[in-house]
Amino acid sequence: MTDLWQDAMDHAVSAARGAGQVVREALLEDRMVMVKSSSVDLVTQTDQKVEQLIIQSVKEKFPTHRFIGEESVAAGEPCVLSDEPTWIIDPIDGTTNFVHRFPFVAVSIGFSVNKQRAEPAGRASGPGQQRAGPAGPGQQLSRASGPSQRAGPAAEPLLAFLQVEFGVVYSCLEDKMFTARRGRGSFCNGDPLQVSEQKAIQQSIIATEFGSDRDPEVVDKIFSSLRNILCIPVHGIRSAGTAAINMCLVASGCVEAYYEIGMHVWDLAAASLIVSEAGGVLMDVEGGPFDLMSRRVIAANNRTIAERISGEIQAYAPARDDAAAPGADP
Ligand SMILES: O=P(O)(O)O[C@H]1[C@H](O)[C@@H](O)[C@H](O)[C@@H](O)[C@@H]1O
Ligand SMILES: [Mg+2]
Numbered sequence: 001m002t003d004l005w006q007d008a009m010d011h012a013v014s015a016a017r018g019a020g021q022v023v024r025e026a027l028l029e030d031r032m033v034m035v036k037s038s039s040v041d042l043v044t045q046t047d048q049k050v051e052q053l054i055i056q057s058v059k060e061k062f063p064t065h066r067f068i069g070e071e072s073v074a075a076g077e078p079c080v081l082s083d084e085p086t087w088i089i090d091p092i093d094g095t096t097n098f099v100h101r102f103p104f105v106a107v108s109i110g111f112s113v114n115k116q117r118a119e120p121a122g123r124a125s126g127p128g129q130q131r132a133g134p135a136g137p138g139q140q141l142s143r144a145s146g147p148s149q150r151a152g153p154a155a156e157p158l159l160a161f162l163q164v165e166f167g168v169v170y171s172c173l174e175d176k177m178f179t180a181r182r183g184r185g186s187f188c189n190g191d192p193l194q195v196s197e198q199k200a201i202q203q204s205i206i207a208t209e210f211g212s213d214r215d216p217e218v219v220d221k222i223f224s225s226l227r228n229i230l231c232i233p234v235h236g237i238r239s240a241g242t243a244a245i246n247m248c249l250v251a252s253g254c255v256e257a258y259y260e261i262g263m264h265v266w267d268l269a270a271a272s273l274i275v276s277e278a279g280g281v282l283m284d285v286e287g288g289p290f291d292l293m294s295r296r297v298i299a300a301n302n303r304t305i306a307e308r309i310s311g312e313i314q315a316y317a318p319a320r321d322d323a324a325a326p327g328a329d330p
């Protein structure tokens with residue numbers, strides 16, 4: 001069967017690598033910092049330049065494709081997922097890190113198509129669902145099709161309707177290229193990724209972020225959730241400063257879970273597929289299905305840990321990414 005989207009994915013990898021080079025060079029220069037929604041929601045000319053470089057390069061090759069780009073949306077472009085091939089771009093995930101030279105910065109490119117025909121992730125059936133390799137028995141795994149082989153029992157449906165066809169996250173300063181193609185596994189620099197097999201949350205590391213909302217009521221909820229989770233107790237809490245890298249750490253098995261409320265579709269799109277294709281689960285913070293536009297996520301190595309975290313989170317609901325879009329999903 002013709003592989004419709006491999007060309008696009010190859011382009012995404014090359015665009016992310018090129019963007020990473022621009023980011024690394026910019027780190028050596030003075031950075032002019034601007035603000036967006038608040039004084040702690042930062043943006044630089046490099047964010048804007050990198051997004052335009054990626055969009056222009058895609059337009060030249062795929063002139064009919066659509067875009068959701070963090071800085072384009074900030075400039076007033078719509079944030080809409082449809083049946084059309086759509087590139088979902090975060091030119092610098094970890095802008096605050098970039099500004100401070102804290103050494104975790106990623107370029108994130110997700111690609112969504114055929115939104116209406118998206119199937120529940122994990123609804124694989126028939127032979128070919130068992131992945132060989134490091135996953136132990138009972139490891140919950142995501143969609144299976146094509147060449148990848150899944151371990152453990154037949155995959156249960158994941159708590160997500162994934163709409164992403166491929167995802168690319170380039171951790172520029174580590175020179176790590178994380179990639180995933182729907183149904184074909186996740187990789188870092190070409191090596192397959194697998195989530196942690198840990199089943200006990202008490203022996204887990206959990207990643208989260210504090211975001212850029214400084215409303216004291218929101219901050220209280222963030223700290224209440226953090227306190228609940230820390231006191232389970234867990235081995236530790238970590239923050240890389242970028243949602244995409246936190247999620248790639250889940251996919252790599254370095255941390256068992258990541259949760260956050262307040263990030264955006266461009267932070268999550270690519271990495272959500274990288275997590276699920278590494279065998280992880282995605283869930284809303286209140287335990288329902290993951291929704292790319294909801295600005296809420298738990299990404300975990302298995303459902304037990306995801307559900308335990310959801311039971312400890314003080315949830316709230318920021319305005320959806322598609323809230324202002326005409327015809328947006330309710
Ligand atoms: O650096 P950004 O692309 O603005 O992304 C941020 C995100 O906005 C924030 O909510 C998260 O806490 C950070 O981890 C992201 O990387
Ligand atoms: Mg981001």
Ligand SMILES: [Mg+2]
Pocket residue numbers: 047070090091092093094095
């Ligand atoms: Mg960004």
